[in-house]
Amino acid sequence: MTDGPRAPRAGRSRRLLAGALLLAVSVVIGVTVAVSLFLSSSRTVVLVGHDTVVRPTTTGDAVVQTGPLLPDFRFRDVGPVGVTLTLGKTEVGSIEELVQRYGFIANDPTAQVGKVRAVVVDMAVSAAVRGLAAGLIPVAVYLLLGPHRRGELFRGVRTGRGAVAAVLLVSLPVLLWQPWESDERTQDEQESWQTLADLAGPDVTLPAEARDIEVRVGPVTTETKKLVLSAVDTYDRSKAFYSTAAEEAADLDVRQPEDGETLALLVSDRHDNIGMDRVARAIGEAAGATVVLDAGDDTSTGQPWEAFSLDSLAGTFDDWDRFGVAGNHDHGSFVSSYLADRGWTMLDGEVVDAPWGGTLLGVDDPRSSGLGSWRDESGLSFTEVGTRLADAACAAQEDGERVSTVLVHDANLGREALNRGCVDLVVGGHTHVHAGPDAVEGEDGEVGWTWTNGTTGGAAYAIAVGSKPRRDAEVSLVTYADGRPVGLQLVRLRTDGSWLVGDWAPVTPAP
Incomplete structure (x- = not known):
């Protein structure tokens, strides 16, 4: 009688022991595979203008391997997981220009740091999923x-x-x-790490945040001390200029939207000047803007190495409503597709609903490397694209949805739509010189307006990267009420750091 209950209990004990052993084996296999895959994984992304290979490490340090001509850099104790960044190909005119670019990007590295963090997290998740799959193999075999x-x-x-x-x-x-x-044994093992403070010496004053950055030094890289200090100088001056501008922008005397009004921030011709992004955001916040309109030329060539500029733009306005078009310098489809993948509404010739209750229309500049695409049609001229744009605007008006704003890179692209009287406002950039607001009377007496924003990046020609703007940098504030534009205002940061806040210019849309 006493053996009866013991047999089932003994069977249950064996099953529990087998289950616990199986679970332990699965966990060990899963964790081992996941960690092994994670530490041996790598991803190639575009970082600081380079094709960059990202590899996680267990050191907790971030090491930037710049190649044979420049020294490597190391940032200590960045987190529980370290990373090695191996910089590859890029487009640059000279070593000096490349080093200055590093210093300028370091002035506001938020987007680049976020990109690396996202890549490492993605690699960790991928490795964890594969480790889970490997850990389930013993369970599957046991059951089968x-x-x-x-x-x-x-x-x-x-x-x-x-x-x-x-x-x-x-x-x-x-x-x-x-x-x-x-x-x-490699050359790296023959070199040692030295802080920037030690490398520069007591006669050079470094920013506090840069003193503990370490540089790999050796017989070859010692000669690059001058270049390194040049990058630090660019970093220090650009950080001081743009940080001061962003702080001052918060106190600018700009018009505030009234009840029922929506404010949009218009930027154009940034040309890779990521330093102005936080300044533009600060201006928009001071004015109460919740929408950003990007009139294009965010880059100088439209090539993938300029993704650092798009990362900065996307990160700066990630919680706003975002609309944009590509400019003539944004060659090819890279810029539009990159921003679209990051949540931007890139206008393509179709009327879309706008956050202010009206409608918005726009299209990429047709001179963007000969694009001029309209849906699936290519090879259209500037004039032909302007005609198609006017056709779309007038068709919308016939359907009872008058277009409140046409967003283009060059305001001349919307001239025919204004001449036909089918739009309230055309905004653009391109010329790097402010113009407007100018009234345009349409065929039936309807009045529309045109406005050209100066260069937000402070660009001279297609170049804006530097410790401060090369010419006055400008953004525009567009006020909407009842779904239509009612006023415009420019805000300009001069090259000497002073400000010009233009008067708010009311515009009266057609009945």
């Missing part, structure tokens, strides 16, 4: 075998053949790992 086959397998382990199989199974990970293999 069934009690009878499992019993035969366990009994077979006690035989000589089973023992050999078990040893081979245990040895397999070691054979794959091959810990006895060692790399040859």
Whole structure:
């Protein structure tokens, strides 16, 4: 009578023990595979203007490997997981220009740091999912075998053949790992790390945040001290200029929207000047803007190496309503597709609803590397695209939805739509010189307006990267009420750091 209850309890105990053992094996396999895959993984992204290979490490440091001509840099204790960034190809005119670009980007590295963090997290999640899959393999095998086959397998382990199989199974990970293999000694091992403060010496004053950055020094890289200090100087001056401008922008005397009004911030011709992004955001916040309109020329060539500029733009306005078009310098489709992937509404010739209750229309500049695409049609001239734009605006008006704003890179692209009297306002950039508001009377007496924003990046021609704007930098504030534009205001940051806030110019839309 006493043996009856013990047998079921003993069976349950064996099953629980087997389940616990199986779970432990699964966890060990899963964690081992996940960690191994994570630490051996890499991703190639565009970072600081380079094709960059990102590799996670266990050191907790961030190491930037710049190549054979410049020294490597190391940032200590960046987090529980470190990272090695190996910089690859880029487009640059000279080493001096490249080093100055590094210093300028370091002035506001938020977008680049966020990009690296997102890549590392994505690699960790991917490795964890694969580790989970590997950890489930023993569970799947255990269930597929069934009690009878499992019993035969366990009994077979006690035989000589089973023992050999078990040893081979245990040895397999070691054979794959091959810990006895060692790399040859490299030049990196012959060099040491030195802080920027030690490298510069007591006669050079460094920014506090840069003093502890470490540089790999050796017989070759010692000659690059002048370039490194040049980058630090660019960083220091640009950070001071743009940080001061952003602080002052918060106190500018700009018109505030009244009840029922919506304010949009218009930027154009940034040309890679990420320093102005936080200044533009500060101006918009001071005025109460919630929408950003981008009239294009965010880059100088439209190439992937300029993704750092788009990352900055996207990160700066990530919580606003965002609309944009590509400019003539944003060659190809890279800029539009990159911003679209990051949540921007890139206008393509179709009327869309706007956050202010009206409608918005726009299209990329047709001179963007000969694009001029209209839906699936290509090779259209500037005039032809302007005609198509006017056709779309007038068709919308016939349907009872008058277009409140046409957003283009060059305001001349919307001239025909204004001449036909089908739009309230055309805004653009391109010329790097402010113009407007100018009234345009349409065919039936309807009045529309045109406004050209200066260069937000303070660009001279297509170049804006530097420790401060090369010419006055400008943004515009567009006020909407009842779904239509009612006023415009310019805000200009001069090259000497002073401000010009234009008067708010009311515009009266057609009845």
